[in-house]
Amino acid sequence: xxxxxxxxxxxxRWLNNHEWSAWxxxxxxxxxxxxxxxxxxxxxxxxxxxxxxxxxxxxRQPGRRLQLKDLAVVANGSLSRLSHVISRLERQGxxxxxxxxxxxxxxxxLTDKGYSKLMKAGPIHFAEVRRLVFDVLTPEExxxxxxxxxxxxxxxxxxxxxxxxxxxxxxxxxxxxx
Amino acid sequence: xxxxxxxxxxxxRWLNNHEWSAWxxxxxxxxxxxxxxxxxxxxxxxxxxxxxxxxxxxxRQPGRRLQLKDLAVVANGSLSRLSHVISRLERQGxxxxxxxxxxxxxxxxLTDKGYSKLMKAGPIHFAEVRRLVFDVLTPEExxxxxxxxxxxxxxxxxxxxxxxxxxxxxxxxxxxxx
DNA sequence: CTGAATAAGTTGAAACGTCAAGTTATTCCA
DNA sequence: TGGAATAACTTGACGTTTCAACTTATTCAG
Numbered sequence: 001x002x003x004x005x006x007x008x009x010x011x012x013r014w015l016n017n018h019e020w021s022a023w024x025x026x027x028x029x030x031x032x033x034x035x036x037x038x039x040x041x042x043x044x045x046x047x048x049x050x051x052x053x054x055x056x057x058x059x060r061q062p063g064r065r066l067q068l069k070d071l072a073v074v075a076n077g078s079l080s081r082l083s084h085v086i087s088r089l090e091r092q093g094x095x096x097x098x099x100x101x102x103x104x105x106x107x108x109x110l111t112d113k114g115y116s117k118l119m120k121a122g123p124i125h126f127a128e129v130r131r132l133v134f135d136v137l138t139p140e141e142x143x144x145x146x147x148x149x150x151x152x153x154x155x156x157x158x159x160x161x162x163x164x165x166x167x168x169x170x171x172x173x174x175x176x177x178x
Numbered sequence: 179x180x181x182x183x184x185x186x187x188x189x190x191r192w193l194n195n196h197e198w199s200a201w202x203x204x205x206x207x208x209x210x211x212x213x214x215x216x217x218x219x220x221x222x223x224x225x226x227x228x229x230x231x232x233x234x235x236x237x238r239q240p241g242r243r244l245q246l247k248d249l250a251v252v253a254n255g256s257l258s259r260l261s262h263v264i265s266r267l268e269r270q271g272x273x274x275x276x277x278x279x280x281x282x283x284x285x286x287x288l289t290d291k292g293y294s295k296l297m298k299a300g301p302i303h304f305a306e307v308r309r310l311v312f313d314v315l316t317p318e319e320x321x322x323x324x325x326x327x328x329x330x331x332x333x334x335x336x337x338x339x340x341x342x343x344x345x346x347x348x349x350x351x352x353x354x355x356x
Numbered sequence: 357c358t359g360a361a362t363a364a365g366t367t368g369a370a371a372c373g374t375c376a377a378g379t380t381a382t383t384c385c386a
Numbered sequence: 387t388g389g390a391a392t393a394a395c396t397t398g399a400c401g402t403t404t405c406a407a408c409t410t411a412t413t414c415a416g
Contacts, residue, residue: 015304019312022324026311027231029327031254032334034208048372053205069394076209081373083396088372104381104394126193133204134197136333137326144322146200148315149207155314156210217374226402247364259403261366266402282364282411363412371404382393 033132040128045121050077051085052125055094055118058110065109067100089114211310218306223299228255229263230303233272233296236288243287245278267292 015023038049045052057074058064066074072082086108089095094114100107110118134142193201216227223230235252236242244252250260264286267273272292278285288296312320 015308015312018317018320018324019308022320022327023307023311025324025327025331028254028331029334030208030212032338033330036334036338067394076206078374079395080375080397084373087396100394102382102394106395129201130193130197132334133201133330134193136329139196141322141326141329142196142200144319145326146196146203148319148323148326149200149203151314151319152211152311153203153206156207156214156310160210160214228402245364256404257365258367258405262402265366278364280364280412284365357416359415361412361414364410366409367407369405371402373400373402375398375400377397379396380394382391384389384391386388
């Protein structure tokens, strides 16, 4: 049986067997793990993982507030997506918008209600993360995972277009949390 | 009656620094890599990564056809999602539905048009995968990646509910490709 | 053999993300 | 100083995914 999945028609460098296998596993993890995390968080804490990420990012800022453009970057989302999400979070009373430093800036601020919601969600979320990821890996593997993903990100982030702004902003915005 | 003197501050095992850092990177990769892959494939080959996966899976089957329930499993998607996607692919003329063995089974079959479309998409896709993932990793790291993700999947898949059928079907359906 | 339970798909509505277009504020520079 | 360009959003429409409900076929118990 031929190991190559799709016969290479053209003189293109194909994936070798190791790579192909790695890719299959990686894609499965990509698909299944976020789905699992997300649906558990939705069920048991009433928020999506992206919403959790946004609120968690806010909670770590001085004054629990951050300008949307920066928040978009730390949350790995587009400004548009963030704007929609902030609207949803506002409707729940977990976040409020405040006009920022200069007139075109908008800050999102985590409310007390949002903070306590987040405090309840945190343990639920991290217990699941631990169960699904860290409990099945050795400490050595955790290090490998960190190293490999950070390498991939390093190559990926510079060319990510979360708007042309991301490139500049990301470095500063992430500095404190890496 | 139990008197609780001091409220438990952190009754939950938290993530340690290594784990937290690994988790941040993992989540970023989760978010950014599929988005990058997907949008490039959409732009340059006119299909989503999920559609590509579905068609690639079909192309490997004898007769280039597979029953939907099995296809759903190998594509890591729900039956409902798959049904919608097959409808789209049918509209493009890349796949057709055929009634399967027993009356309630439906097979999806890759058409010639679909096959040649796939052959064009393959190199485009894999070049990008290589560029974003394998070119930035050492062979050693590729092995680590494979090992770590396959471990995570092993724990994850058994409890995945892509319908109660997944558990049984997956083992058989995946056997040939691992 | 008959009715109940389950399996396999389909479908429509609601929720979410993306994309393009629109708004307002700020900066640039001639 | 006065446009033009750009930045920081917001909004609405569109496509996709999920969820629940529904159909039809098959299996199983008695």
